[in-house]
Amino acid sequence: MAARLRIDGLDAFKARLRQLPEDLKAESRGIVAEHVDAAESTIRAGYSGHRRSGNLEKGLYSNAKETKFGVTSTLRNRAPHAWLFEVGTEMDRRGGTGRMPAAKIFIPAVMKARRDMMRDLIDLVERHGLKVSGVG
Amino acid sequence: MAETGAIDAALLQLLRADAALLAVCPDGIQFGIADPAAQRFVLVDRFDHSVDLRMFGAAAGEAFVYLVKAVLPESTSRNAREAARLIRARLDGSQALAADGYALMAPIAEIESIRLVEVDESNPERRVQHWGGQYSILVQAVN
Numbered sequence: 001m002a003a004r005l006r007i008d009g010l011d012a013f014k015a016r017l018r019q020l021p022e023d024l025k026a027e028s029r030g031i032v033a034e035h036v037d038a039a040e041s042t043i044r045a046g047y048s049g050h051r052r053s054g055n056l057e058k059g060l061y062s063n064a065k066e067t068k069f070g071v072t073s074t075l076r077n078r079a080p081h082a083w084l085f086e087v088g089t090e091m092d093r094r095g096g097t098g099r100m101p102a103a104k105i106f107i108p109a110v111m112k113a114r115r116d117m118m119r120d121l122i123d124l125v126e127r128h129g130l131k132v133s134g135v136g
Numbered sequence: 137m138a139e140t141g142a143i144d145a146a147l148l149q150l151l152r153a154d155a156a157l158l159a160v161c162p163d164g165i166q167f168g169i170a171d172p173a174a175q176r177f178v179l180v181d182r183f184d185h186s187v188d189l190r191m192f193g194a195a196a197g198e199a200f201v202y203l204v205k206a207v208l209p210e211s212t213s214r215n216a217r218e219a220a221r222l223i224r225a226r227l228d229g230s231q232a233l234a235a236d237g238y239a240l241m242a243p244i245a246e247i248e249s250i251r252l253v254e255v256d257e258s259n260p261e262r263r264v265q266h267w268g269g270q271y272s273i274l275v276q277a278v279n
Binding site: 089099104115 | 168169170172179181183184186201203205207209250252254256257262264266270
């Protein structure tokens with residue numbers, strides 16, 4: 001005896017899946033921008049407490065890009081001494097106060113923004129009916 | 137009660153047990169900012185600590201990120217490179233961290249390397265090598 005299984009609605013489901021990345025991208029754009037802006041503001045505020053030439057603040061910039069399926073944003077500091085400032089110095093660079101400890105401004109701010117962004121992106125895809133698990 | 141200082145202490149203890157690393161960096165393993173007299177040392181600093189609240193409505197784990205770098209006042213990078221190699225050998229993939237009140241949830245992992253040469257602005261011939269990495273530690277409080 002022949003058996004047949006009929007499932008209605010698959011065409012609509014496939015069409016919805018094809019559309020999902022575009023929907024997600026549109027909503028994720030705002031989430032990514034919000035957290036990059038928050039990190040940038042936190043970093044600028046942190047730098048302002050150490051201002052000498054202002055070059056650390058001037059060197060900070062973000063760069064957003066979009067592909068068909070995704071949104072990325074990069075936060076960078078092009079000041080030559082930004083990395084040294086972040087991880088500390090051995091030599092006296094503050095006029096007689098000795099070696100400088102790691103500033104710990106950029107990296108903690110970016111790590112927090114990344115965690116917060118991930119939480120909001122998970123909420124976003126779950127609102128679209130997807131289940132997220134195993135996120136460390 | 138678990139407290140985060142236990143992770144700092146355990147990491148310092150793990151590094152201080154490495155005789156080969158101390159031979160290259162004889163002024164020891166220092167936290168935050170080195171003693172004024174220290175010249176050749178390993179510097180450890182905590183960059184980040186976060187509590188994962190996404191599971192079961194309570195903390196599922198805690199993540200720490202540390203800066204661990206050798207600091208050597210030399211014009212060549214040979215010893216700094218060796219110190220960084222020893223730091224990596226000691227930490228990356230290690231499950232030997234023993235912190236009061238915590239259980240290690242995953243091997244320690246190097247998440248980024250650090251290498252830079254600091255040049256004295258008043259004497260360009262004087263240089264200091266900084267070489268090491270950022271290390272991630274995932275733990276669970278057990279009491």
